[in-house]
Amino acid sequence: MKMMYDQEEVRRQRQKQNEPETKPDKGKIPPKAKLVLMMVAILVVGVTAGYFMHGNLSGSNALDNGELSRFKSVYETIESQWVNTTDNPDLDLETAAIEGFLNNLGDPHTNYFTIEGAQAFTDSMSGSYAGIGVAYRPLSSGALVTEVYGESPSAGILEMGDIIVAAEGHSLEGLTSEEMANLIRGEAGTEITLTIKRDGKTMDVVITRQNLDSSVSYSVDEVDGVTFGYMKITTFGDTTAETVKEGLASFKDQGIEQIVLDLRSNGGGYLTAVRDMLSYFIPEGELLFTLEEKSGPALEYTSDDSEKYTFRAGYVLVDSQTASASEVMAGCLQQKLGYQLVGTTTYGKGTAQTQRVLTDMSSYKYTYAKWNLPDGTNINGVGLTPDIAVESAHLYDFITFELTSPLQYDSVSTEVAYMQMMLNTIGYDCGREDGYFSQETETALRQFESDQGLSVDGAFSQEDNEILQAALVLYLNNKNNDVVYQAAVEEMK
Numbered sequence: 190m191k192m193m194y195d196q197e198e199v200r201r202q203r204q205k206q207n208e209p210e211t212k213p214d215k216g217k218i219p220p221k222a223k224l225v226l227m228m229v230a231i232l233v234v235g236v237t238a239g240y241f242m243h244g245n246l247s248g249s250n251a252l253d254n255g256e257l258s259r260f261k262s263v264y265e266t267i268e269s270q271w272v273n274t275t276d277n278p279d280l281d282l283e284t285a286a287i288e289g290f291l292n293n294l295g296d297p298h299t300n301y302f303t304i305e306g307a308q309a310f311t312d313s314m315s316g317s318y319a320g321i322g323v324a325y326r327p328l329s330s331g332a333l334v335t336e337v338y339g340e341s342p343s344a345g346i347l348e349m350g351d352i353i354v355a356a357e358g359h360s361l362e363g364l365t366s367e368e369m370a371n372l373i374r375g376e377a378g379t380e381i382t383l384t385i386k387r388d389g390k391t392m393d394v395v396i397t398r399q400n401l402d403s404s405v406s407y408s409v410d411e412v413d414g415v416t417f418g419y420m421k422i423t424t425f426g427d428t429t430a431e432t433v434k435e436g437l438a439s440f441k442d443q444g445i446e447q448i449v450l451d452l453r454s455n456g457g458g459y460l461t462a463v464r465d466m467l468s469y470f471i472p473e474g475e476l477l478f479t480l481e482e483k484s485g486p487a488l489e490y491t492s493d494d495s496e497k498y499t500f501r502a503g504y505v506l507v508d509s510q511t512a513s514a515s516e517v518m519a520g521c522l523q524q525k526l527g528y529q530l531v532g533t534t535t536y537g538k539g540t541a542q543t544q545r546v547l548t549d550m551s552s553y554k555y556t557y558a559k560w561n562l563p564d565g566t567n568i569n570g571v572g573l574t575p576d577i578a579v580e581s582a583h584l585y586d587f588i589t590f591e592l593t594s595p596l597q598y599d600s601v602s603t604e605v606a607y608m609q610m611m612l613n614t615i616g617y618d619c620g621r622e623d624g625y626f627s628q629e630t631e632t633a634l635r636q637f638e639s640d641q642g643l644s645v646d647g648a649f650s651q652e653d654n655e656i657l658q659a660a661l662v663l664y665l666n667n668k669n670n671d672v673v674y675q676a677a678v679e680e681m682k
Contacts, residue, residue, distance in 0.1 A: 260286075284551070291553060298542050299555040307544075307552045320374040321381065321396045322403065323347055326584070328655055329591045330354055331361040331386075332369050335584060335662045339406050342399045348387065349666055350659035355384035374398070389642055389656075404429040404458075407436035409443055410668075412678045418443075418500075421451040425458020425514045430465035437469055437498040446501040449677050450522075453506050453532065454585065457513030460490075460541065460560070467518060468495040471525050478517050479565075480541060482558045503528035504677040507575060508583060512536035520562045520573050529576040529680065532673045539569030579676045582614050584665055589658065596649040600626045608649050611657050612637060615664040 264282070273280060288301045322341020325332040331354035337343050347353075354361055356372040364372075375381060377400045384393050407420040418440035422429065440448065460478075467477045471492040480488040505519045507530050516535050522528040539561070544554040561567045588607055596605050606624035613619055617633040631647040638645045641656050668674050 287547075287553065291555070294555075296556055298538070298540060299553070301553045302551060304550050307550075319377040319398055319400050320370075321347075321383075321398055322401050324403070325353070325366075325369070326589060326658075327364070327366045327369060328352065328589060328658065329363060329651070330655060332366075332373070333655070333658055333662060336666065338401065338403050339408075341401055341403075342396050346394050346396055347383075347385065350387070350663045352386040352655060352659065353383050354386055354391070357382055358384075402426070402428050402432060405432040405436065407439070409440070409445060410449075412668075412675075413682065415447075415678055415681045416445070417447040417449055417678075417681055418445040419449045419451065422515070423455055425455075425460075425462035425466070425518075427459070427462070429458065430462050430469075433466050434469060434496075440500075441498055447503070447681050448500045449504045449506065449674070450518075450528075451506040451674075452511045452515040452519055453508040453673070454510045454583070455512070455515035456510065456536075457515055457538070460514055460517065463514045463517050464490050465493075465495070467521055468492040469498050470522060472497070475525065476563045477521050477525075478563065479561045480558045481561065487561070502681065504680065505530050506673050506677065507532040507535050507573065508581075508673075509533055509536055509572075510583075510585065511573075513538040516568060516573055517560060517562070520566070520568065523573070523576070524563050529677075530573060531577045531677045531680070532575050532579055532581070534574055535568070535572040537568050537570050537572035539567040539571075577676055577680065579673045581672045582665060584662065587611060587614075587658075587661060590654070592649070592651045592654055595651075595653075596626060598626050598628065598631050598647065605630070605649075608634075608654070608657070611661050615657075615660055 264286070267282060284301070284303075291299050291301050322338040322343045323334050324336040324338075325334050327333075331352050334347055334349055334351040334353065337347050337349060353369075353373070356369075359372055361369050361372065373381065373383070375398050377398055380395055380397050382393055382395050384391060404424045404426050405420065405422050407418065410417055410419045418436070420433065420436050422433065460480075464477055471477060473492050473494050475492050477490045477492055479490065482488070503522060503526060505522060505528050507515075507519055511519065511532075512535065516538065519528075519530055519535065523530055539559050540556045541558045541560055542554045543557045544552055546552045559567055559569060587610065590604055590607060592604065596602065596608060601624050603624055605626045606622055609619040609622045609624070609630060612630075612633050613622060617637050618629070619627070619633045620629040621627060634649055634653070635645050635647045637643075637657065637660075638647075638653060641660070643653055643656060644650075664670055
């Protein structure tokens with residue numbers, strides 16, 4: 190049984206957690222049940238389909254014993270007498286009850302998914318999809334390209350910092366990230382015409398969609414005479430381990446002796462994928478991690494007989510968004526092989542979730558176990574401490590915002606502070622980040638406007654805002670500006 194991740198908590202303000210994958214209920218779908226039956230379904234979902242959860246509580250016994258009498262009483266009253274004065278006239282009482290029940294458990298990793306939400310969750314977890322091969326963040330005017338994957342159909346066509354403003358003539362202005370994705374993604378082999386803004390110019394480009402796996406990228410880097418393998422893993426999906434093996438084999442063929450694994454902003458994935466990947470590094474039979482469920486002995490996961498790839502030294506880049514399955518990998522490599530963690534303390538998610546499908550094909554996930562590192566340590570709420578601590582700026586540190594009117598000298602606002610943070614980061618010194626639009630801030634802004642070919646008026650417009658965010662993306666994705674990456678390089682010298 191596969192174990193999947195839940196990325197939404199890891200990236201809650203900014204827009205992958207370890208849990209076993211379950212397949213949809215293939216039994217006959219019964220008529221829609223009332224709330225009290227749904228409450229029971231939450232506890233003993235899909236017995237006819239083979240979905241058994243821990244514990245012995247059955248729905249009928251619970252009702253017969255009166256254990257759910259309060260649920261029944263409240264439901265009957267609300268169903269028969271409650272007047273809906275909310276903004277949602279089609280409010281579904283069963284869904285509302287399920288969401289309320291799960292949300293009130295106080296576990297941020299236990300959630301309800303609509304059918305659409307469950308599909309989006311699975312798509313984001315796997316790292317595989319049919320599309321153009323870019324990552325982006327939504328702006329008011331469109332999609333700001335934050336990464337172009339190396340062997341994707343967009344390589345050589347789109348660039349980091351481009352703003353996609355339309356897809357097949359449909360404007361992306363004001364759309365959500367999901368709405369943008371629905372317009373841009375499509376069947377493999379089909380073409381899409383995108384309208385983009387780059388360096389103040391607007392142009393159309395045509396890209397052929399492909400089936401993609403964006404979870405792994407790798408290269409052989411040389412910095413200051415040091416040659417090493419660099420591998421970035423963004424999630425632990427179905428095919429991630431296979432791609433990782435390809436990269437490791439490539440490093441071996443080229444005689445690479447040192448490796449850098451970049452797990453920054455990796456929110457997790459299938460624990461089975463982590464086990465497979467760790468088995469490429471750790472000797473056969475050695476303990477990788479354990480799982481402790483509510484009852485019964487801990488389950489031990491050991492390295493299998495996969496081909497091994499050894500390196501003289503290894504470094505794992507981590508940050509506060511390195512979570513769950515990625516913490517398993519980083520912690521195991523640290524304890525077993527002495528790989529050094531470089532960056533900041535990780536997220537600290539030492540639990541695993543399982544997903545269950547309800548009768549209408551919506552689903553929910555809940556925490557069913559905690560995982561421990563080889564030495565028995567559970568890092569939940571604590572995280573992994575880096576061996577080499579390095580603070581750095583990340584794209585998720587910067588909030589996207591829109592302006593209805595320009596920001597000007599002598600004004601004070603949080604938007605001014607965000608602008609100052611971005612300008613300071615890319616080398617335009619405002620002298621402060623407190624939200625006061627000072628003369629020094631205006632001077633820095635004017636220099637940025639001049640360098641970017643914008644109207645040099647010292648007033649921060651929405652156009653300035655979007656161009657500044659694009660410049661920030663380019664800066665942060667340049668390895669020469671990546672202090673964590675450079676710190677690992679220094680250790681290898």
